[in-house]
Amino acid sequence: MTQPVITVTESAQAYLRDLLEKQSSPGIAVRIFVERPGTPHAECCMAYCPEGEQEADDVRLEFEGFHAFIEAASVRYLEDASIDFKKDSMGGQLTFRAPKSRVPDLHEDASLEERINYILYTEINPNLASHGGNVQLLELTEDNVAVLEFGGGCQGCSAVDMTLKSGVERTLKERLPELTAVRDKTDHSVTDNAYYR
Structure with missing residues (x-):
């Protein structure tokens, strides 16, 4: 090392x-x-x-x-x-x-959590940013369920289910086959900054 x-x-x-x-x-x-x-x-x-x-x-x-x-x-x-x-x-x-602490870094023995974060911050969040939104990994459960939280324009957005299923979940599961499920833990009752209401 x-x-x-x-x-x-x-x-x-x-x-x-x-x-x-x-x-x-x-x-x-x-x-x-x-x-x-x-x-x-x-x-x-x-x-x-x-x-x-x-x-x-x-x-x-x-x-x-x-x-x-x-x-x-x-x-x-x-x-x-x-x-x-x-x-x-x-x-x-x-x-x-620590200037490199927030820089996504994927190495050959990266954990599943690191690989999820890498995909979120290098591929998915740049796309969500066009709507003022973002998503972060809150937790990875023992049975490989990624628990996510949306923010910005995605919180409370009426299209977030479509974003989750056909965008975020599909991308993560295609790239990381060991991922068993993706769940959203966002409080979508807050719609102040929602892209679509």
Whole structure:
């Protein structure tokens, strides 16, 4: 696995080192990961990671006085990421920038969830955008049912059933035969921005 290129500034390292030293758990580290990677809703996260709670495939980064673990599935989304700390009148703020975290990225061993998101954000959403709409994956169930939520012009649109069945569902199931069903969990009673009412 390639080493992620994450820049952690000196001020951020000092802040994290101080934060970790205040914890009662010896050997505690930080774990860095991306939730909903490759989507517009991606969020970069950092959490305490007590000794032994890291995953076997996590990538370990060494810093002066502490170490960090990067979730293996998040590595490619964290390339060129930077973590900084700026002091201000309220104490300061840790900032995390990861320009690739929201970029769809499909690789040979991509999970079904990653492949669904890739198709939604590279093929389906650009078409829905012409009506001011979008769709996102809320959940992938254990039996491979994709639970979706429509937004923008698709929420409350009278044509959303047709969009779901003949557009979104057909495309996803053709491209991903292991997908068993596609369900819409959108509250379509809200019609404020609907393309068709």
